[in-house]
Amino acid sequence: MTNSQLTLVQIDNYGPWTVTPEPRREMDLQTLQSRLFADLAQFVGSRDGYVFFTRFDNMVAITNGLDADDHRLLQESIGNRYPVTISLGTGIDASPVEALETATAGLQHAGSAQDGDRREVLSGGYLSGPERTSSDVQIAHFDVNDATGKYTDQLNEFDSFIQIEQGYATLMRYLREEYGALSFFVGGDNIISICPAMDAADYRDAIDHVEAEAGVELKVGVGIAADPHTAGMDAKHALETCRHEGTVVELSRPVDGVEVATD
Amino acid sequence: MTNSQLTLVQIDNYGPWTVTPEPRREMDLQTLQSRLFADLAQFVGSRDGYVFFTRFDNMVAITNGLDADDHRLLQESIGNRYPVTISLGTGIDASPVEALETATAGLQHAGSAQDGDRREVLSGGYLSGPERTSSDVQIAHFDVNDATGKYTDQLNEFDSFIQIEQGYATLMRYLREEYGALSFFVGGDNIISICPAMDAADYRDAIDHVEAEAGVELKVGVGIAADPHTAGMDAKHALETCRHEGTVVELSRPVDGVEVATD
């Protein structure tokens, strides 16, 4: 069984800030948002966690391995270097969406995202060393079969993008509804999902669903480890195996000790 | 009539680079992608253009006001500071998607995105000063009605995100298919579209369609100017008018001289 520690990163009072006293230059907002995300990616990533840009004013991270001091420091450092501050809510659950539910609720209870007074909330609990196991985190890394050949080198960029987006929108809904998994587009033709303990047949079903609904063909590599970086890197290598072997689903190691035939 | 100058920014040989000699740490890739986008946002934005992160390895920009020297300098500067290089293809057309078609084709003719030899292509033409008019660029800025109240403060972040994504996926397809307009999610609950000459009724139809198909309620502010920044800032102000007046569609100035009743 997995045990995901999810952290929601929410910029405090961002909507009002972007238009006060007047609307700000859009490209400056894009720059601020992207660089704030990049800093989170470095802080969390160098501690072996993963963070996803999501909506930029709200970002989802899987933070198995980061403790209270890490979260506190991250919040302080952002507050020292940006014109905005962040609130951090954390939750832990075998189901990723349940963990995120707890994380989000921790912030919602403290106040609205656009509350003029709510700043730098730090809520929730963190997995201690002894509580962690090597199957806590399951990361699935999907990509589109021959995206470059089928889309990038053939269609105009927006039509390529529409294809990838439709595939993503379909996969994100299906995995959340069926498994409580959280999926994030990470660039190119890549989607990374934070999953509960799912097996090869589950991934095959998801891929079949996306092909039927959106006409987009995916393949997936899956990794399981105590931390997101290790699980995610195993997933990348498993995806390379798909690429070389011509397979569709590759798990880097059995789920819960059960040997699973790759497909 | 609009006259959009679209530039496609494509990282050369990125897919292979990310896995050679071995797959690279995902959070380092996220950092590189985001910071590269942020630099493009600053360069293009400070020349009054707009750029959208799109797929990060392929990014779409509307560059009315940027000439050949600007594109060449941008390419050189990125090449001096990143471990990757970029190719830039540009196209001009009243229809945004047609302009992007030309831009994309310019790169495709030079070689594949994953061509080991193709580097730093610079293709296409640029609007000269005398060719430009004050109705060249039409920017629409959509946001979701009361996203904070309905989603952010109520649902867990991923379910809020799914709602926004479904709304975006529906709007992006509709506007591209009906009008050749290109729509980009820019964070929070905001979508910015590069449009041809559309009127208030067209925007109303789009909003109705998204509400019917995805259950997401949008409002929109629209601006028209010679450059993206001015058009986009007018659109932001028009959106503030929607917010204060309770309206759904506001155009900052008439389209093609025809007075259009806002709705």
Add this chain to the structure above:
Amino acid sequence: MTNSQLTLVQIDNYGPWTVTPEPRREMDLQTLQSRLFADLAQFVGSRDGYVFFTRFDNMVAITNGLDADDHRLLQESIGNRYPVTISLGTGIDASPVEALETATAGLQHAGSAQDGDRREVLSGGYLSGPERTSSDVQIAHFDVNDATGKYTDQLNEFDSFIQIEQGYATLMRYLREEYGALSFFVGGDNIISICPAMDAADYRDAIDHVEAEAGVELKVGVGIAADPHTAGMDAKHALETCRHEGTVVELSRPVDGVEVATD
């Protein structure tokens, strides 16, 4: 004769901000300072100007080619993305230090650097197109002879650094006192100076003085152009000539039409 347009960039109220309400983490201040400088380097540099980190809370730029709108935009963009704001004072004079005197005075008249109320001053005048000539900017690029062989590969890094610093401190004083030139250490073993119209003999004297006083051997390449980037790039190429020819002073083109023998 040169005609330098110097801009002083000063962070408003920075000293107090760094310790209010409590002293901030030093590495966060270093990060903020460096990234602010980097953004200035990109904005000014992409418009063919040069900016030097100087004291980080006060930075000196040579901005021939940047006008009032450019300065205003730079100020606005920084204000949108950092937790601090900047004041910009500009001055124009054949003598670089006189131009900087004017630039500095413009800010001083508006209020103290640590004035709780003074924010985002924009003072001074800017060279118009017709006023500019191809000899406005003289840039000298010095480096230390065989720094890698003599210092970097021989001494511990701090002792190498002391040597470079002593050479820099001596050169900066001499050139300011003798010629009103402004010298800036730019990394490695490189110093870039903003000079008035000086000839090869003047540079030779300066190099002799530094060798006598600090025991550090320099060579120099000099460029003259309408803008800092072109002058600076010519200076770099002239320095490469020194490196290949074994010479000590190389001017990329004659000063004021007088042919000057390189030495």
Add this chain to the structure above:
Amino acid sequence: MTNSQLTLVQIDNYGPWTVTPEPRREMDLQTLQSRLFADLAQFVGSRDGYVFFTRFDNMVAITNGLDADDHRLLQESIGNRYPVTISLGTGIDASPVEALETATAGLQHAGSAQDGDRREVLSGGYLSGPERTSSDVQIAHFDVNDATGKYTDQLNEFDSFIQIEQGYATLMRYLREEYGALSFFVGGDNIISICPAMDAADYRDAIDHVEAEAGVELKVGVGIAADPHTAGMDAKHALETCRHEGTVVELSRPVDGVEVATD
């Protein structure tokens, strides 16, 4: 007694890279250097170490608390995101300059800084947890008395800068020669020194020497702890005490258990 762990960060083959195939735009080099330093400041700083920009192609860090895995990860992450790579040499000694000597030698033995083949050296040893004590790191934070009143608000920026530089050049030589301490200008009117176990009288002597030699009046706060961040933050607070009490030297806690009268 102190026990400093010093790490030298050296960009591999940087000199040649900056001019191959042609000299690169100076402002792009300044941007790359500053952003690389900022990333080091974040990585090392978030692990409670300190890093100083020094010469930018060679940077000095005090890394008590960072182990082999941390150094390895830092090197990998930079290699993934920049067009250059870094070598890291580490040394440990009660004397900061001796520790840096070891750190530097580790790289020099592997090859020249401009060796076409030497890349990503990782040399030296790291303090283990049990080896560390609460007096390992002594950080002194100097600033200039009333720099704003005396210089910034009175002189043109370059003449203010010359004053600060002369003060720094004098202090850096004196502290290195007398105590093996390493001093770094960190912006504004601030200098931070990595010191061995020195007492209040030693600091008073140094301040007297700088006033006599360079005419610059300094005051200093000193901290002692197991890690640079804690020692440095204590030093900042001690400096605030100087500011409020009108004193010249303040130690945040006694050196080696001996109560030292502040002066």
